[in-house]
Amino acid sequence: MTGQEVADRLAIHDLLARYCHAIDQHRWSDLRALFADDARVDFTAFGGPLGDADTLIAFLKPVVEGLAGSYHSTGSVICDFDGDSATVRSAAHVVMSSRGADGGEQHDHIGLWYEDELTRADTGWRFAKRTQKRAWVSTILS
Template sequence: MSLQEVSDRLEIQDLLARYSFAIDERDWDALDRVFTSDATIDYSETGGAKGDFAQIKAWLPQALARFPMYQHMVATTRLDLAGDTATSRTILFNPMVYRDEKPGDDRPGDEKPGDQVFFIGLWYRDCFVRTADGWRIADRYEEMAYSHNVPAMSPPPEIAAAPAAA
């Protein structure tokens, strides 16, 4: 492996970790340093939305509000580099806590009666591009693998329509 390939692989692994931390810390603006501005993101196979980066960035805080806790744990990545582009398939294990909010459910503490822990296993299928600011995700697709103990819940909010071109 050349030093460039080693560097590219490490930078892309760091990018995957930065995505996980941005989501888990609800730092939505950090996603600006993970995705290209024209990225497409498709979470539809796992029950989420599909749209461009701006739409998904606006949608995520609303869609994830009912989950007080979650962790995105990325693992094994198969990465294929091709100069200034790359593709990958990465394992994700995603434990989540669902909170079914009821009126008057204002008890103190992080965990409340009725919270339900569940698990989702999936793969991220990503296309990356090298930019002047480093590697970025240009296209992300979540591919479902399995789920366990998923509670009955209402569907996530609809994605906002893209603004009309002027």
């Protein structure tokens, strides 16, 4: 593995982490900056949009901001490089908490795979295409 490939892998892990934190902290302009201008998304596996990054953010914003809390994390990252492009597959665990009328919380745990096509930009690696693949869903009431 070359030094450049090590640096690229670290930068891609950083991109994936920034994606998770931007959503959970409701930093929508930071999230948008992680996508190429012409990026495409397919979040239909869980009823989300098929379209561009702005469509994704318009969908996510009211959903996430309406929650009591959320937690996104990624791992098991595999990267394949072709010059200034990369194909990346990662596992993700998402927890979304909502409050019921009785004050109790419901925690939805979602397991999914992200299949990404990335492009190297002047500002670093960016999502050119991001696709969700469903793995599992579990709900816990407390």
